[in-house]
Amino acid sequence: MALSKSDRRQRIKNRIRKVVSGTESRPRLAVFRSNKEIYAQVIDDLTGKTISAASSRDKDISSAKGNKTEKAALVGKTVAERAMKAGIESIAFDRGGYLYHGRVKSLAEAAREAGLKF
16 A cells, blocks of 8 residues: 555654754754745754744745745744754754755755754
8 A cells, every 4th residue: 555645754754753852952953844834943852842933934034025945944044043042053953754855955054054053
């Protein structure tokens, strides 16, 4: 029986999460990509707390001109700035079962440029 697209992504996500875990000193940058929007959170998995978050639905990002890839870059830059403000410099990147390509790659590279190390 063939797996559905969401089942396949869930398997990949589980495989990634076995390895990638966020600590207080090196939290996890988790990415969720829907058809329209993209969301990013910096999470400390030991306490279960979200340290910072950003999404393409934020007022300043949603009003910006550009395609979805350009907005993903804005999300990456914003989440990195908020994480730096919270005292986070290095993170573990969790691509959430998505290919490191397109919007996910754009978000990650913008976060790197904004100063996060991963």
